[in-house]
Amino acid sequence: MTKEKALLGWEQYIESSKYSSWDEVVKEYQNYTTKQWDTSLDSIIISNFKKEKGNFILKADLFSVLATIKAFYKEPCSTTYDNILCPVLLLHATIPIIDSSRDRGLHQIKKNINTIKVKGIKNTKHNVHWDIPNSVANEILLWKQGNYKIY
Template identity: 30%
Template sequence: MEVKIIKEIYIDKEDVKARIHEWGSSENPTIICIHGLGSTSLSFIELAHLLKNQYHILSIDLPGHGKTPEFFKVEDYEAPNMIKWVDKVISHLTKGRFYLLAHSWGANIALHYLSKYPSKVINTMLLDGGYYLKTEWYSYQTSISGEIDSLQSEIDYYIKDFDEYCFDTLQEHIEVEKNNYIRWSCLLEEAARDLVRVEDDKYKWHANSFTATGAIKSMYYYPPDSIYDKLPSSIYLLQSTLPESMNKYRETLAEKFKNSTGSKVKRIDGASHLLHWDKPNEVVKEILNWFK
């Protein structure tokens, strides 16, 4: 009998509803994965396939992403409520301690979670997130005459980017996704298919600007550096290096993160922000060393 490599789990309780993807045996150490803004639980698909024999991997669709319903109020996306929601989901999935793997916005959530529930987490790995600060980003954008130089301009960007995303066919969407990344694979294509929903016979982005607004406001009003002094040192940040024009900006923030938290930091050469798609084997190597 063939064992299914990936399993889809749905939690449908009165206080929490979520979709989760699961790989590996529950007898192995558990890794909880938290994706970034605009992504889904399947963004970790390649890492999970490479790690499924050594770990039990549970990847969560955040509210308003993938197949998890959005919150009713923008304010519900704020960090204090979000980490309560995440903890409810995790409590349904495992009772033991676990490793935490998070990307981008998910890394911000992971740090807030870690500051609140440090005893539940063994070690944490951040994939190019948790060290970016919105105020610094807007200052950097201003310095290069960029378009996203304020909270409102970033919200406006996502209103257009998410809500106007629309294609007649799934293949058109796949081709756009292919062109966004350094490399491609069958597994990444499976993850890309998860990024759209069908509405009125059109393929639209799975997340909307309401959710994006909540996430961006949370990152702005609850910046990770506000909790640096409350974090354990069991954190490892993998940092992107592309585009190279951003490296000085990244280095400044990564150094602040490292000095303030005592965390380990490593740059992944030739990797953009979605570094686990660009360099999955390198990321897996670091995971195997850190999550042991």
């Protein structure tokens, strides 16, 4: 994807993230989770929005989001991997099952960070902590206790 296309896409996303009701927010964000919507997801998601004149508006600041995207194109994150010397736990989604960009990224990270454990959390989409929060918490606790193998 080109820098220009990425910037335009993110700008459109941020500017279109205005909803006239909480039900509209739920309808949109249900696409990002495998979990049936409930009050716990409400409490997680609500912090991402501000309410103005009856509308729910994504809090993400356009300038900051675009600056982050520009930084990725100026210097890819991969240039820092060799400098990561501490243990790393990377939990990732498994839906969609086939995701070539995710697979390439995971391969590159595993190749360049010596102290990393990579684990796919079954039946999760982009925000794994939304879908199966207890499993995510358990993985973190096990890793933190040192009961993990560094790959």
